[in-house]
Amino acid sequence: MDLFEDEAPKGGDNAHEFSVSEISGAVKKTVEGAFGHVRVRGELGRVTHHRSGHVYLDLKDERASLSGVIWRGSASKMETRPEEGMEVIATGRLTTFQGQSKYQMVIESLVPAGAGALMAMLEKRRKMLEGEGLFDPARKRPIPWLPEVIGVVTSPTGAVIRDILHRLRDRFPRKVLVWPVAVQGPNCAPDVTRAIRGFNALSVGGALPRPDLIIVARGGGSIEDLWGFNEESVVRAAAESAIPLISAVGHETDTTLIDHASDRRAPTPTAAAEIAVPVRAELAADIAQMGARLGQLQRYAMDRRGERLRDLSRGLPRSDALLQGPRQRLDDLDRRLPGALRAAIAAKRLALSEHPLRPALAAVPVARARDRVERAAATLPGAFRGGIAQRRLALSQHSLRPAGLSERLRQERRHAERVAGRLTPELVTDRLRRLSERLAALDRLRETLSHRATLERGFAVVRAGGTVVTDRASAAAAAELEIEFKDGRLTVGQGGGGSEPPAAPAPKAPRRKPASKPEQPDLF
């Protein structure tokens, strides 16, 4: 077996040896023979109308692409003008292009075959991702107003990154991190997906600064050039990005699925840079203007307050005017004060003189009492001696032993004489004097407390049936009222006239009790 296998290549050496032209010619013959007349269904990719009149185009589906050409003669006869994205059925033949080892289809007729299959697939994918909520407006993050670091996912060479950097520099220079990716071809989608996730994976404060904004950008191109940005992985990465993301893929009319998932879609890469940063010069002008306004406002606020203060102080009355009235009053009172004091003293003195203290009133009973005491004192020793005489008589009648008795009598006498010696009128008169003084004091107090003084001032006491009447209701209920003035009482009937009743009862009433004690009018 080993032997045969080893010999197998050698066997190949024995096969016919083609020249390049020969093999190319053979392939051409085979291809043209086998595919001399074919109908191909596909979507038109890039379509180029050459100025020679020939039309070059691609036919494609999800996996393959077939180059085609429509010669001028056929193109002029065609009813439909071939356009990119059009689903067509092309009729023609295959041929090879020997010089470049390529094959192509020479298309003789072209008919539309409904909506592009590619587009249909795109639409299906869009609906699926939309159904998952990836395009939900609620998912969209606000674009930072002034990002510190901008991550750009694009090709490091070419016009796109230059446009972005140029516009950023014009507006507000920032730190930019470019994550290089292929922007078309099979690597495009995986590169872009990895770049978006990679930027998100950077930690804040790490070796590489984490961007606070991502721009995914690509210039214009055909639908298949931009196809990578329709890939599910890219769309998902964009939707999941925690860093706000601006998509700027293709021209304004091109819409790829990443545009639906991004937080903001920019029509062009340049527009993305404009969305990313404000214009620094405008900000500086704004700040300068605000600074100026700040100063103006502060001055204005001060001026206005100053003005208000001046207005208010003008409205404030002058201090001397304010004090004039009170001062005048003070002067007036000051002038009247000494006179008033004197008048008050005079009035008090008068009132005092109207209530004379009459010691004589007390003197009478005191004198009487003293008389009695003196009389009693005068009779006392005699009475005592009379008593002794009586006893002596009684004793003598009993005819006791005189010697013993007389001795005892002598003792008794001595004793009696001692007692009689201590008994003096002063014992009584002193006490009487003290009582008299106290009486006088009490009388003064009574006079002071008496309502009579009030009556002197013109007030009157109203009574009904001996009871003092202090309110109108009681007065109305009484049949008649007795009014006490300073100089006597007056009884008034409750008829209609008021002061009708004869004056006769008036003097009667006060006389009832005071008759016995004229100096002490009854309070009730």
Next chain:
Amino acid sequence: MSETQKPVEEMSFEEAIRELETVVGQLERGDVALEQSIALYERGAKLKTRCETKLAEAEEKVAKITLDASGQPQGTAPLEG
């Protein structure tokens, strides 16, 4: 507002300019007390300085991320082009 005041020196440009706008607005309404208006004015002046400093800091730095064979970032390189 003034209770949770962040030190002006720690503010981002955006925070500073927002508060500057607020300060100017408050002074424009003119309903603040004199003492407060002076405090606002002083804070406004600080905020303005902060904004100007942040604006002056604006500088362009462009770098390209270098990737290793597996497509993981390795570092940065100047961007040629």
